[in-house]
Amino acid sequence: MKVLMKGNEALAHAAVSAGCRHFFGYPITPQTEISAYMAKTMPKVGGTYLQAESEIAAINMVLGAAAAGVRAMTSSSSPGISLKAEGISYMAGSDLPALIVNVQRGGPGLGGIQPSQSDYWQATKATGHGDFQILVYAPSTVQEMMDMVGHAFDTAEKYRVPAMILADGMLGQMMEPVTLPEEKTAEASSKPWAACGHDNKREHNVINSLYLTPNKLEDLVLERYARYQKIQETEQMAEEYKMEDAEMMIVAYGASARVARGAIMQAREKGIKVGLVRPISLWPFPVDAVRSNGQKVKDILVVEMNMGQMVDDVRLAVECRTPVHFLGRTGGMIPSPIEVLKKIEELASKSK
Amino acid sequence: MKDLNVLFAGFGGQGILFAGKVAAYVGLLMNKEISWLPSYGPEMRGGTANCTVCISDEEIGAPNVPNPNVFVVMNLPSFDKFIADVESGGTVVIDSSLIDKKVERDDLNVFYVPASEIAEKNNISGLANIVLVGKLFHEMKFASMEMLDKAIEYCVPKSKEKMLDMNKQAARLGACFA
Amino acid sequence: MAVVFQKPKALTDAVMHYCPGCTHGIVHRLVAEVMDELNIEGRAVGIASVGCSVMCYDYFACDMIQAPHGRAPAVATGVKRAKPDSVVFTYQGDGDLAAIGTAETVHAATRGENITVIFINNAIYGMTGGQMAPTTLPGQITQTTPYGRDVETAGNPIRICEMLATLDGVALAQRVNVNDVKNVRLTKKAIKKAFQNQLDKKGFSIVEVLSTCPTNWGLSPVESLKWLEENMMPYYPLGVYKDWEAQK
Numbered sequence: 001m002k003v004l005m006k007g008n009e010a011l012a013h014a015a016v017s018a019g020c021r022h023f024f025g026y027p028i029t030p031q032t033e034i035s036a037y038m039a040k041t042m043p044k045v046g047g048t049y050l051q052a053e054s055e056i057a058a059i060n061m062v063l064g065a066a067a068a069g070v071r072a073m074t075s076s077s078s079p080g081i082s083l084k085a086e087g088i089s090y091m092a093g094s095d096l097p098a099l100i101v102n103v104q105r106g107g108p109g110l111g112g113i114q115p116s117q118s119d120y121w122q123a124t125k126a127t128g129h130g131d132f133q134i135l136v137y138a139p140s141t142v143q144e145m146m147d148m149v150g151h152a153f154d155t156a157e158k159y160r161v162p163a164m165i166l167a168d169g170m171l172g173q174m175m176e177p178v179t180l181p182e183e184k185t186a187e188a189s190s191k192p193w194a195a196c197g198h199d200n201k202r203e204h205n206v207i208n209s210l211y212l213t214p215n216k217l218e219d220l221v222l223e224r225y226a227r228y229q230k231i232q233e234t235e236q237m238a239e240e241y242k243m244e245d246a247e248m249m250i251v252a253y254g255a256s257a258r259v260a261r262g263a264i265m266q267a268r269e270k271g272i273k274v275g276l277v278r279p280i281s282l283w284p285f286p287v288d289a290v291r292s293n294g295q296k297v298k299d300i301l302v303v304e305m306n307m308g309q310m311v312d313d314v315r316l317a318v319e320c321r322t323p324v325h326f327l328g329r330t331g332g333m334i335p336s337p338i339e340v341l342k343k344i345e346e347l348a349s350k351s352k
Numbered sequence: 353m354k355d356l357n358v359l360f361a362g363f364g365g366q367g368i369l370f371a372g373k374v375a376a377y378v379g380l381l382m383n384k385e386i387s388w389l390p391s392y393g394p395e396m397r398g399g400t401a402n403c404t405v406c407i408s409d410e411e412i413g414a415p416n417v418p419n420p421n422v423f424v425v426m427n428l429p430s431f432d433k434f435i436a437d438v439e440s441g442g443t444v445v446i447d448s449s450l451i452d453k454k455v456e457r458d459d460l461n462v463f464y465v466p467a468s469e470i471a472e473k474n475n476i477s478g479l480a481n482i483v484l485v486g487k488l489f490h491e492m493k494f495a496s497m498e499m500l501d502k503a504i505e506y507c508v509p510k511s512k513e514k515m516l517d518m519n520k521q522a523a524r525l526g527a528c529f530a
Numbered sequence: 531m532a533v534v535f536q537k538p539k540a541l542t543d544a545v546m547h548y549c550p551g552c553t554h555g556i557v558h559r560l561v562a563e564v565m566d567e568l569n570i571e572g573r574a575v576g577i578a579s580v581g582c583s584v585m586c587y588d589y590f591a592c593d594m595i596q597a598p599h600g601r602a603p604a605v606a607t608g609v610k611r612a613k614p615d616s617v618v619f620t621y622q623g624d625g626d627l628a629a630i631g632t633a634e635t636v637h638a639a640t641r642g643e644n645i646t647v648i649f650i651n652n653a654i655y656g657m658t659g660g661q662m663a664p665t666t667l668p669g670q671i672t673q674t675t676p677y678g679r680d681v682e683t684a685g686n687p688i689r690i691c692e693m694l695a696t697l698d699g700v701a702l703a704q705r706v707n708v709n710d711v712k713n714v715r716l717t718k719k720a721i722k723k724a725f726q727n728q729l730d731k732k733g734f735s736i737v738e739v740l741s742t743c744p745t746n747w748g749l750s751p752v753e754s755l756k757w758l759e760e761n762m763m764p765y766y767p768l769g770v771y772k773d774w775e776a777q778k
Contacts, residue, residue: 001380002380022612024608030392050607052604053633060608060634061605063601063605064595064608064611065608065609065612067605090597173389175387175388195575195609196613197572197575197615197617198572204542204590204591205594210596259414262414265410337413
């Protein structure tokens with residue numbers, strides 16, 4: 001039988017199942033259950049749970065553990081992720097794979113503690129200073145909170161880039177039935193680059209992001225961007241729902257995709273042909289799915305729990321050939337299916 | 353089956369989230385799609401608490417339901433806050449030992465259950481939440497008592513095993529209350 | 531032919547970039563000699579901090595990680611927790627350890643994180659060009675205290691070893707100097723102890739080395755040593771502030 005689990009617990013459980021044995025955290029709502037689960041579980045499986053003195057320290061502990069070659073992670077919520085920005089930039093600049101979880105809440109500033117998607121820009125455009133990207137995954141169910149973890153670790157290690165799971169307070173707090181993942185016992189991939197002691201058998205490894213010679217730094221960034229290119233070509237993830245005959249496309253991810261799905265069911269009952277493209281990877285943005293579907297429809301509606309941070313990415317994907325509309329709530333408010341339905345009806349009546 | 357969107361609401365410490373979890377497990381045992389969404393934050397620490405449980409044959413979209421069709425309520429502030437939101441034709445189960453107000457709407461099926469009093473009399477005070485759950489499932493004719501027992505078994509942690517029979521008794525007391 | 535001088539194995543062949551009269555080179559060498567003597571280079575992981583010594587990742591022959599400014603103790607914690615058998619040390623300046631990284635320093639110390647910290651205190655920010663450090667002396671002229679450090683407005687200098695000695699997790703807190711041969715020997719002894727403590731799982735060990743910065747002090751190498759002796763040593767007395775062995 002499936003088991004009922006909170007999104008946060010499911011995520012933490014999956015991390016342990018994926019072979020992660022090093023968790024460094026700092027308390028913040030609404031990611032609390034991840035830390036609590038790790039504090040309870042890590043000692044039992046011979047792992048490390050360490051509550052750091054700050055978000056900054058926590059991400060740097062992750063940096064150290066990742067540099068030493070193990071699967072390491074931290075979790076936080078919006079204001080805490082801002083504090084981690086420095087460390088994430090250093091990890092990106094040092095080509096270190098690790099997992100950062102953001103269970104988003106409303107902002108800016110201390111903001112609120114209710115669910116939000118207001119860190120889309122931060123996650124996909126500028127998680128810190130410098131020319132870099134990180135992998136960003138947006139689960140939409142508790143099962144996906146679980147399934148994304150192993151995938152995020154694997155992909156991060158494959159390309160040597162940090163990965164983020166961008167969840168929100170709703171997904172973190174809610175319970176749904178899940179199927180537990182398989183245990184991964186051994187440390188994932190071999191990491192010949194790790195700084196864990198050369199044992200007098202090789203040259204010393206240096207994990208570093210400082211390059212004072214500009215052309216050398218440029219070369220390194222270019223090499224990294226070649227990897228990003230490959231990621232964009234091969235790692236896009238999106239789910240399509242009722243798009244076969246759709247005349248209108250909703251683009252929504254995470255919690256707001258669930259709301260959109262509810263609205264789509266109701267709109268279909270009223271005869272409006274609307275479907276959903278749900279980005280699962282936010283970076284790389286699923287340009288292919290959005291473009292191919294977006295060019296077939298008359299209207300595109302982006303639904304988010306922010307002020308429209310994904311809208312530009314959708315416009316760029318369809319090269320502005322299809323009008324892109326927006327419906328969002330912010331500050332911790334969740335749009336209701338009724339609100340979305342009304343917007344769908346409004347757009348449908350206009351395009352007739 | 354018609355979707356059940358149940359809102360449980362009351363004070364922190366009354367077992368609101370637990371009652372929701374029992375209801376969710378009933379759905380799970382019946383192979384339904386389910387979701388359970390709690391309120392969280394400062395209100396968990398002594399203020400009002402609530403959670404929404406959706407039970408459906410279809411995949412569940414938004415787990416936050418602005419208009420629940422079932423409302424189980426254990427304090428006055430929550431009663432005042434949510435009673436207007438309940439879908440027309442919906443069911444309301446009220447702990448009438450804690451809330452002395454009557455529902456003024458005439459489009460709802462309302463059950464007044466002095467759950468706290470019943471629990472106290474039977475030496476299971478603190479389990480008014482499950483008394484209400486027992487009443488709810490009995491009235492909704494949604495699940496058998498055996499199913500409810502099984503859900504309770506899933507939800508009561510091993511460390512509190514002695515609570516198991518008390519919870520089952522509470523559910524029965526609720527179901528039998530006329 | 532008899533060898534009278536040899537580069538420690540734990541130093542690479544890279545040419546160091548340090549200014550004439552700067553004591554980083556001496557301390558690097560002492561750390562490397564200790565690594566050789568304890569035969570730990572193979573399992574050592576050094577954490578370079580931000581400041582003049584950032585490029586020590588090129589100078590030490592063991593595996594190296596360059597940490598964000600002030601975060602070396604947190605990075606070291608991550609490495610040590612991931613690989614408990616490794617020998618982890620940080621090499622940090624005063625701006626890094628005692629200003630931006632104070633929280634990381636204090637908490638790694640109080641956790642008793644089993645790492646070794648080499649702390650270079652030269653009372654100034656070197657790499658950015660001579661600004662006031664947390665350890666800049668009262669009255670000392672720097673780029674950002676052009677009229678001398680006024681403790682009324684700029685606050686007082688911080689004495690790290692004295693502060694850390696109050697914490698239970700600290701195995702060793704010792705302040706040393708490399709101004710003469712005798713002190714260089716004492717410094718090496720202290721560094722060796724700080725590494726030995728880690729091998730013996732004794733907890734957090736810090737060796738604070740009073741150091742010179744002729745370039746930013748605006749003094750010759752010889753004058754710098756004199757300035758250090760006359761000004762820094764009275765404010766930052768040498769000595770052992772905490773030693774687990776002495777407390778047995």
